[in-house]
Amino acid sequence: MIRGHVEAITSRGGRYWRLVVTLLLLSTTALLVRRKSEPTKDITLDIDSGDPEGSTFQLVSIYRHGVGEIHDWHQKLEITDQFVKSAGDYYKNQVAANDIDETIWTSNTRYATDNPFKFKFKLRSQKVCMRRLKDRSPEFMEGYLDFALDSPLKASKIPLDWVDEDVDAPNVTDKDTILSLALMSSNAYVRLPHTGDWRNVSSPWNESAPNGYGWDSDGLRGHVFYNERENVVVIAVKGTSSQGVPGSGEEDTIVNDKINDNLLFSCCCARVSYLWTTVCDCYTRSYTCDESCLEKEFRRKDRYYAAAMEIYKDVLENYPEATIWITGHSLGGALASLLARTYGWPAVGFEAPGELLAAKRLHLPFPPGLPIYEEAVWNIGHTADPIFMGTCNGASSSCSIAGYAMETACHTGKICIYDAVTDLGWRVSMLNHRIHTVIDGVLNEYDQVAHCQQPEPCVDCYNWKYIRDRNAPTTTSTSSKIPTSTSTSSSCVGRNWFGICTSYSLS
Numbered sequence: 001m002i003r004g005h006v007e008a009i010t011s012r013g014g015r016y017w018r019l020v021v022t023l024l025l026l027s028t029t030a031l032l033v034r035r036k037s038e039p040t041k042d043i044t045l046d047i048d049s050g051d052p053e054g055s056t057f058q059l060v061s062i063y064r065h066g067v068g069e070i071h072d073w074h075q076k077l078e079i080t081d082q083f084v085k086s087a088g089d090y091y092k093n094q095v096a097a098n099d100i101d102e103t104i105w106t107s108n109t110r111y112a113t114d115n116p117f118k119f120k121f122k123l124r125s126q127k128v129c130m131r132r133l134k135d136r137s138p139e140f141m142e143g144y145l146d147f148a149l150d151s152p153l154k155a156s157k158i159p160l161d162w163v164d165e166d167v168d169a170p171n172v173t174d175k176d177t178i179l180s181l182a183l184m185s186s187n188a189y190v191r192l193p194h195t196g197d198w199r200n201v202s203s204p205w206n207e208s209a210p211n212g213y214g215w216d217s218d219g220l221r222g223h224v225f226y227n228e229r230e231n232v233v234v235i236a237v238k239g240t241s242s243q244g245v246p247g248s249g250e251e252d253t254i255v256n257d258k259i260n261d262n263l264l265f266s267c268c269c270a271r272v273s274y275l276w277t278t279v280c281d282c283y284t285r286s287y288t289c290d291e292s293c294l295e296k297e298f299r300r301k302d303r304y305y306a307a308a309m310e311i312y313k314d315v316l317e318n319y320p321e322a323t324i325w326i327t328g329h330s331l332g333g334a335l336a337s338l339l340a341r342t343y344g345w346p347a348v349g350f351e352a353p354g355e356l357l358a359a360k361r362l363h364l365p366f367p368p369g370l371p372i373y374e375e376a377v378w379n380i381g382h383t384a385d386p387i388f389m390g391t392c393n394g395a396s397s398s399c400s401i402a403g404y405a406m407e408t409a410c411h412t413g414k415i416c417i418y419d420a421v422t423d424l425g426w427r428v429s430m431l432n433h434r435i436h437t438v439i440d441g442v443l444n445e446y447d448q449v450a451h452c453q454q455p456e457p458c459v460d461c462y463n464w465k466y467i468r469d470r471n472a473p474t475t476t477s478t479s480s481k482i483p484t485s486t487s488t489s490s491s492c493v494g495r496n497w498f499g500i501c502t503s504y505s506l507s
Contacts, residue, residue, distance in 0.1 A: 056120040056121060056122050056227065057120070057121040057122075057123060057180075057184075057225040057226060057227045057232075057234055058118070058119075058120050058121070058225060058226065059079050059117055059118075059119075059187065059223060059224070059225055060078070060079055060224055060225065060226045061076055061077060061078050061079060061223075061224045061318075062076070062077045062079070062192070062221065062222070062223050062224070063075070063076050063077075063201070063221065063222040063223075063224065063311045063314065063315075064077075064198075064219045064220070064221050064222075065219055065220045065221075065222075065307035065308075065310055065311055066219050066307075067219060067220060067256050067260075067302050067303065067304065067307055068256060068302050069302075070219075071301050071302035071306070071307070072202055072301075073200075073202060074200070074201040074202040074307075074310055074311075074314070075198040075199060075200055075201060075202075076198065076199050076201050076314065077197065077198050077199070078197070078199070079117065080197075083117070083197075084115065084117050084118045086193050087115070087117045087192060087193055088114060088115030088117060088118065089193075090191070090192070090193035091114075091115060091116060091117070091190060091191075092114055092115075094191060105183070105186060105190070105436070106179075106183060106186075106436070106439045106440055106444070107440055108179075108439075108440065108444050111179070111183060116186075116187050116190050117187075117190075119183070119187075121180040121183060121184060121225060121234075122176055122177075122180055123170060123171075123176075123177045123180050123181070123227075123234075124170075124171040124174040124176065124177045125168045125169060125170060125171055125177075125230075125232070126168075126169055126170070126171040126172075126173075127166050127167070127168065127169070128166070128167055128169045128346065128376050129164055129165070129166055129167075130164070130165055130166075130167045130169075130344065130346070130375070130376050131162055131163070131164050131367040131370050131375075132162065132163065132165065132167075132344030132367070133160060133161065133162060133163075133344055133365060134161040134162065134163045135161065136343050136344045138309070138312070138313045138316065138343075141342055141343065142309070144158075144160075144365070145299070145342075145362065145363060145364075146299075148363035149295055149296065149299055149363065152295075152363060155363060160365055162367055162368065167323065167345075167346065167376065168230075168232065168323045169325070169346035169376050170325055170327075170346060170348055170378075172348065172378050172380075172416065172449065172452055173449060174449070175443075175446075175447075175448070175449050178348075178380065178443060178449050179439065179443050179444070181234070181236075181327045181348050181350075182329070182350055182380075182435065182438065182439050182443055183439065184223065184225055184234055184236040184327055185236050185237075185239070185327050185328050185329040185332060185333070185350055185435060186329065186435045186436065186439065187223055187236060188221055188222070188223045188236045188237065188238035188239070188328070188329075188332060189238060189239070189241075189329075189435065201310075201314050202310075219253065219256075219307075220237070220238065220304050220307040220308060220311070220335075221237075221238040222235050222236065222237050222238070222308070222311040222315075223235070223236045223238075224236075224315055226319070226322075230323075231319070231321060231322045231323065232322060232323045232324075232325065233315060233319050233322045233323070233324045233325070234324075234325045234326070234327060235311070235312065235315060235324065235325070235326045235327070235336075235339075236327050236328055236332070237308060237311075237326065237327070237328035237332035237333075237335045237336050237339070238253075238328070238332050239257075239328055239329040239330030239331045239332035239333065239435070240257045240258075240261055240330045240331040240332075241253050241254050241257050256304075257331060258403060258404065259279050260303060260304040260331065261331055261353075261404055261405075261406070262279045262403075262404060262405045263279050263280065263297060263298065263303065264298070264304075264305075264331070264334060264353075264355070264358045265334075265353040265354065265355075265357075265358070265405070265406050265407060265408045266279075266405035266406075266407050266408075267289065267405075267407050267408075267460070267461035267464045268282055268283050268289035268294065268461075268464060269281070269282050269283055269289070269294070269297070270405035271283040271289075271405075272395075272400065272405050272407075273395075276405070279297075280293065280294065280297040281293070282294045282297065284467065284470055287463055287464050287465060288464070288465045288466075288467065289464060289465070289466050289467070290466075290467055290468075290469065290470045291361075291466040291467060291468050292468045292469040292470075293469075293470070294361060294466075295361050295362070295363070298358065298361050298362050299362070304331070304335060305335065305338060305362065308335045308338070308339050309339070309342070312324075312339055312342075312343060316343075323345075324343075324345045325345065325346050325347070325348070326339050326340045326345060326346075326347045326348075327347065327348045327349065327350075328349055328350070328352070329349070329350040329351055329352075329435045329438070330350070330351055330352060330353070330387070330433065330435075331352075331353070332349075332352075333348075333349025333350050333351065333352030333379070334349060334352040334353055334355040334358065336348070336349050336352075337349050337352060337355050337359075337377050337379070337411075337412060337413065338355060338358060338359055338362065338364065340376070340377060341359055341364045341365075341375070341377065341412065342362075342364055345376075346376035346377070347376070347377045347378070347413075348377075348378045348380065349377075349378070349379050349380065350380050350381065350435065350438060351380075351381045351382075351385050351387060351388045351433050351435075351438055352379055352381070352388065352411070353387055353388070353390070353406055353408055354390050354408035354409045354410045354411050354458075354460060355408070355411060355412060356372070356408070356410040356411055356412050356458070356460065357408050357410060357460045357461065358408075359412055371454070372412045372413060373413060373414050373453075373454040373455060375412065375413050376413070377412050377413025377414070378413055378414050378415075378416055378452055379411045379412075379413060379414070379415045379416065380415075380416045380417075380418075380450065381415070381416075381417060381418070381438075382417065382418040382419070382420040382426075382432070382438070382442050383417060383418070383419050383420055383421045383422070383426075383428075384420040384421050384424075384426035384427065384428050384429065384432040385420075385428075385430075385432045385433045385438075386398070386399070386428050386429070386430060386433075387399065387406055387430065387433045388433070389409070389428075390406075390408060390409020390410070391409070391428070392404070392406045392430060393405070393406055393407050398429070398430040399430060402430075407460070407461065408460045408461075409458060409460060410455070410458035410459070410460050411455055411458075414452040414453060414454065414455070415452065415453065415455045416449070416450040416451065416452040416453075417450055418442050418443075418446060418450045420432070420441070420442055423446075424441070424442075424445065426441075
């Protein structure tokens with residue numbers, strides 16, 4: 001009798017727990033359906049609205065932040081009618097002289113303009129549900145990242161406060177929106193006249209810029225566009241001006257662009273072979289790198305990521321209640337993704353190199369329980385661009401010949417790929433990476449935008465070994481072991497230029 005009573009209770013308990021599990025599965029399914037259905041909702045930033053002027057974005061300010069020896073300098077230029085006229089005249093003179101700026105803007109007559117600085121961009125938005133940190137203030141994020149840099153293991157165990165929020169984001173299914181964001185990204189490349197009332201954002205406030213500082217020197221540039229009616233800001237980050245590649249923007253920032261490219265997108269300081277000059281001193285031995293050293297290099301104040309954070313901080317101070325979108329091309333697209341992940345905003349990058357490894361090295365927080373492809377980051381590119389596809393590496397590649405160690409391929413967020421090789425018959429070439437080529441040859445050519453999807457499984461730098469803090473003191477311990485039979489194996493300790501092992505050691 002007692003046994004039967006126990007069996008009855010156990011049976012009821014089993015039914016109870018099966019019911020609980022069923023309810024949990026149903027609630028989880030409902031949540032996933034909600035997350036996937038919300039991004040299709042349009043809001044009022046519509047190019048077809050009755051108030052076309054109210055739905056447009058226009059350039060309102062330009063930031064330039066020093067790097068290297070002048071990394072403390074941070075300046076801002078407010079866009080006035082006087083500057084627009086001066087910049088427009090300068091642009092027309094450059095085009096008339098067949099300068100490279102002609103290849104920065106699109107040749108599509110729909111977007112034709114004689115002055116990119118007064119062009120009005122039309123965008124359409126959508127609602128997305130973003131899981132982001134509750135406290136995304138620059139003060140908190142910088143404190144967290146500093147702590148994570150010093151104590152990564154402890155930082156990974158901190159229970160951060162995450163919230164799910166409906167956020168306005170660019171509608172990446174709308175062709176005009178994609179084209180407008182690409183043109184905003186190209187706008188950041190357009191050369192500026194050496195005039196204008198630049199205001200110091202950084203101290204000292206009462207000093208002028210050092211000699212030679214300007215766009216004829218080094219720096220990171222950010223162009224800010226604003227829609228007052230909807231209170232939405234778009235930050236377009238300037239990308240790489242490539243050495244020896246026509247139509248890639250002005251040549252004044254090439255040196256620091258290359259340094260930051262080789263830092264962010266290489267496996268270890270651009271240590272491709274012994275013939276290369278590395279951008280940092282973290283390489284230890286064959287295919288081995290000091291991860292702690294590398295992470296400190298990423299966070300240096302004279303690097304582009306720190307400069308991008310400073311630009312964002314001032315934009316946030318000027319538009320504290322605004323929704324912020326971030327975009328860019330190439331290096332600018334990768335920085336846009338990293339900046340958006342840092343502060344919890346949507347981002348759209350064009351032809352950006354793989355930035356997932358950089359995000360991990362910076363210890364940027366990833367939402368728990370959410371796949372990276374479900375985040376509001378979209379990477380747009382085409383198959384004829386080896387930099388975006390992650391194939392521009394190896395001794396004979398055009399990137400390597402030009403001195404760029406573009407070794408990463410993995411992206412965060414979704415990828416939206418146009419198959420230009422199959423559909424347009426293009427050959428893979430670094431020249432297809434240029435923003436002008438992307439806009440005119442790809443984005444304008446397709447009737448529909450590329451479908452954004454989950455990236456394929458991807459691993460960067462799989463053949464490298466990363467150690468933490470090679471200078472840390474080592475401790476030794478002794479223990480007794482039961483003798484066992486051992487076998488001898490060999491391991492590679494030296495490789496040539498092509499990665500072929502040339503010397504071995506026995507272990």
